[in-house]
Every structure is written in C-alpha cells, then in structure tokens.
Amino acid sequence: MTTDIKEMERRFQEKIDSGLKIEAKEWMPENYRKQLIRMISQHAHSEIVGMLPEGNWITRAPSLRRKAVLLAKVQDEAGHGLYLYSAAETLGIDRQTMINQLLEGKAKYSSIFNYPTLSWADIGAIGWLVDGAAIVNQTMLARGSYGPYSRAMVRICKEESFHNRQGYEIIYGLANGSPEQKQMAQDALNRWWWPSIQMLGPSDAQSKNSEETMRWKIKVESNDTVRQRFIDRTVPQAHAAGLSIPDPDLKFNEESGHWEIGEIEWTEFYQVIKGHGPCNHKRMQARQKAENEGKWVREAAAAYAKKQKSRQQIAA
Amino acid sequence: MNTKDENDQGLLWEVFVQAKPGIPHKHAGSVHAHDAEMALASARDVYTRRREGTSIWVIPSHMITATTEADSESFFDPADDKAYRHPTFYTVPEGVKYL
Ligand SMILES: [Fe+2]
Ligand SMILES: [Fe+2]
Ligand SMILES: [Fe+2]
Numbered sequence: 001m002t003t004d005i006k007e008m009e010r011r012f013q014e015k016i017d018s019g020l021k022i023e024a025k026e027w028m029p030e031n032y033r034k035q036l037i038r039m040i041s042q043h044a045h046s047e048i049v050g051m052l053p054e055g056n057w058i059t060r061a062p063s064l065r066r067k068a069v070l071l072a073k074v075q076d077e078a079g080h081g082l083y084l085y086s087a088a089e090t091l092g093i094d095r096q097t098m099i100n101q102l103l104e105g106k107a108k109y110s111s112i113f114n115y116p117t118l119s120w121a122d123i124g125a126i127g128w129l130v131d132g133a134a135i136v137n138q139t140m141l142a143r144g145s146y147g148p149y150s151r152a153m154v155r156i157c158k159e160e161s162f163h164n165r166q167g168y169e170i171i172y173g174l175a176n177g178s179p180e181q182k183q184m185a186q187d188a189l190n191r192w193w194w195p196s197i198q199m200l201g202p203s204d205a206q207s208k209n210s211e212e213t214m215r216w217k218i219k220v221e222s223n224d225t226v227r228q229r230f231i232d233r234t235v236p237q238a239h240a241a242g243l244s245i246p247d248p249d250l251k252f253n254e255e256s257g258h259w260e261i262g263e264i265e266w267t268e269f270y271q272v273i274k275g276h277g278p279c280n281h282k283r284m285q286a287r288q289k290a291e292n293e294g295k296w297v298r299e300a301a302a303a304y305a306k307k308q309k310s311r312q313q314i315a316a
Numbered sequence: 317m318n319t320k321d322e323n324d325q326g327l328l329w330e331v332f333v334q335a336k337p338g339i340p341h342k343h344a345g346s347v348h349a350h351d352a353e354m355a356l357a358s359a360r361d362v363y364t365r366r367r368e369g370t371s372i373w374v375i376p377s378h379m380i381t382a383t384t385e386a387d388s389e390s391f392f393d394p395a396d397d398k399a400y401r402h403p404t405f406y407t408v409p410e411g412v413k414y415l
Contacts, residue, residue: 023385025382025384025385026385027385027386072365075365076365079361079362079365082347082362083345083362086328086345086346086347087345089328089346094325095325095348096324096325151345152345155345159366295324298324298325298326298350299324301326301349301350301351301354302324302326302350304350304351305326305350305351305354309351
C-alpha cells in the first residue's frame with residue numbers, strides 16, 4: 001500500500017485536530033519525531049540534573065522531617081527522569097544515546113539548574129518557584145498530542161504538587177520566622193524569581209518553530225501564556241508569605257486581571273544556556289562522576305544476569 | 317530495541333501495575349533492567365512510590381507482539397458490521413421488562 005506523504009501528513013493532522021493522541025508505532029512526520037525526541041530528552045535531562053542543586057542540601061536539612069521530605073522529593077525527580085527517558089525511547093532513540101548526549105555536552109537541560117543553592121531557603125524557593133513553574137508548563141504538556149509523553153506528564157503532575165507545597169511550606173515558615181530567617185527567604189526569592197520566569201522559555205516573539213509545534217500540538221499554549229499563568233498564581237503566594245517580588249515594575253492590571261512584570265533580562269538566560277551559568281561545569285562534572293562510579297554496578301548486574309541465564313540453560 | 321549487550325543499560329521491560337485487588341493490570345510505563353528480578357524491583361521504585369499498586373507484572377518489551385496501525389483497519393473490520401452483537405440492536409416490545 002503506497003500512500004503519498006502529503007496524504008499521510010493530512011491524515012496525521014486530521015487525527016491531531018480531532019484530539020486523538022499519536023502512539024509510538026503510528027506514522028508521524030520525521031520532524032514531529034525529531035522535535036519530540038529533542039524536547040522529551042531535554043526534559044528528562046532536566047529532571048536528572050535537577051536533582052543536583054537540591055541533593056546538595058540533603059545532608060544539611062534542618063530536621064529529620066525536612067530531610068525525609070527532601071529525599072522523597074529528589075527521588076521523585078529521578079523517577080521523572082526515568083519516565084521521560086522511556087517516553088523518548090518509544091520514538092526510536094535509546095537511553096544510552098541520550099545519556100551520552102548529555103555527558104558529551106551536546107544536549108540541553110533547563111537553564112535553571114545551573115544556579116547554586118546557597119542557603120536552606122533556596123530549597124524552599126526551588127520547590128515553590130521552580131516546581132511551581134514546571135507544574136504550569138507540564139499541565140499544558142499533558143494536553144499534548146504524543147500519547148507516551150502526555151501520559152508521563154499526567155503522572156508527573158500528580159507528584160509535583162507535593163514538591164510545590166513542601167517548598168512553599170519552607171519559604172512560608174522562614175518568612176514568618178526571625179528577621180534573619182525572613183531575610184533568607186527574601187534573598188532566595190530575589191535570586192530565584194527571574195530564573196524561574198525565564199525557565200518557561202523565550203518570549204513568543206523570539207521563539208522559533210512555534211507554528212509547527214502548536215499545529216502538531218507538541219505544545220498547546222505559547223511560552224508567554226504559560227508564563228503569565230505562573231506569574232498570576234505566584235505573586236499572591238509571595239504576598240501571602242509577606243515577601244516582595246524583586247521587580248519594581250510589577251503591577252496588577254485591574255482591567256485584565258493579570259499581574260504585569262517588568263522587562264525580562266534575556267541576555268543572562270542565553271548566557272546560561274550556552275554554558276556560562278554559575279554551575280554548568282559543576283553539574284556536568286557531577287553527572288560524569290555518577291556515570292563512571294555507577295559503571296561497575298551496571299556491569300555486575302549484567303554479569304549476574306548472564307550467569308543466571310546460563311545456569312538455567314544447563315538445568316534445562 | 318535493546319536486545320543486544322552493546323551498552324550497559326540492560327533490556328527494556330514493560331511494566332503493568334494492578335492498582336488494587338480484583339482489577340486488571342494496567343500498563344504503567346517501562347524500565348531498564350538486566351533480569352526479571354531487577355526489573356520488578358525497579359518497577360516498584362519507579363511506578364509505585366505512593367502505594368499505587370498491589371501487584372506488578374514485567375515483560376521484556378521485545379516479547380510483546382502488537383497490531384500495527386497499517387493493519388488495524390482490516391484487522392478489526394470483521395467487528396464493524398455486526399451490530400447484532402449489541403443489545404441495543406433489538407427492539408423490546410412496550411411494557412416488557414427485565415430484558
Ligand atoms: Fe520533576
Ligand atoms: Fe519536571
Ligand atoms: Fe518536581
């Protein structure tokens with residue numbers, strides 16, 4: 001059966017327009033596959049690298065409760081990375097290839113994880129702001145057209161709300177503590193606010209590929225729409241904690257019902273993406289170290305499986 | 317996909333989780349593992365950290381045979397014209413109950 005590519009594309013688009021999900025083994029345009037592999041693998045890398053700034057505080061969490069919570073949160077992020085690598089694998093790339101791309105510095109991950117966690121309040125700020133921004137973005141992605149990615153997003157979003165709340169709990173607690181603690185919370189907000197705003201991607205005016213991405217429902221809303229939703233949710237949360245958003249131009253527009261922010265400093269964002277953030281080098285070193293130090297474990301597991309298999313064959 | 321020993325990621329396994337007793341196992345996702353025991357342990361850690369399951373099945377992905385999109389139209393079409401397999405096909409006389 002030979003159907004020409006135009007006809008296949010038309011049917012594909014029709015399926016997407018009618019709200020059907022695309023599944024792994026179905027026909028899809030090469031560029032759809034490519035864009036998704038890039039996006040899902042970047043997302044997977046972000047979950048994995050994202051464990052590093054928080055992992056930094058596991059041994060120094062201020063109480064056993066906080067420590068247990070942070071461990072569970074970081075473990076969830078490892079899980080998210082694994083769901084996402086699997087979702088990408090359904091598109092025909094294997095996990096080792098993706099891991100190699102990350103280790104060789106060829107793959108991107110979220111720019112936000114290249115910032116350092118200087119105080120305990122940063123752990124609060126990450127859960128509140130970074131996971132908060134991730135939730136808004138991922139809830140949008142869950143409505144996307146690729147079945148395995150969308151299902152992974154649904155699962156991830158369920159887990160993210162705990163991440164978001166535990167972060168806000170830390171920030172709220174500090175903000176209502178001693179003056180020094182309140183200062184720590186404000187300082188963390190000052191440093192994490194703009195990177196969280198930027199992490200939702202370039203503004204619509206600058207972002208390439210968006211027409212095709214939207215038509216194929218790889219994304220169903222633009223970066224600016226998602227960003228605005230995050231801002232509208234988060235500003236009142238900051239105020240409820242008695243903290244102020246580090247933006248002199250921030251104002252509430254009575255007419256539209258939206259919080260309007262000042263100019264975003266994109267130069268910094270692109271610098272960090274290009275590898276010039278405060279921690280890019282450190283993050284890659286940590287991943288490299290984990291890869292090397294885990295190697296003997298993977299080799300031992302493979303050797304054990306092989307031995308068991310040959311024993312079974314002898315017994316049979 | 318990963319049936320060879322070319323990298324040390326192990327085989328790819330599909331994971332099916334039963335959320336509570338009495339209901340069917342449902343596909344949850346996949347894991348990498350070198351053997352079945354490791355696949356089960358890893359499936360537990362990856363897919364049931366919040367008591368999402370009472371039972372897990374794992375199977376190497378390459379062992380699954382599935383219909384393909386291209387075949388599926390003709391494959392499922394014997395069911396298309398047999399509306400009489402559904403109760404709504406039949407008219408029930410007025411006033412007759414429990415049918
Ligand atoms: Fe996550
Ligand atoms: Fe995420
Ligand atoms: Fe998270």
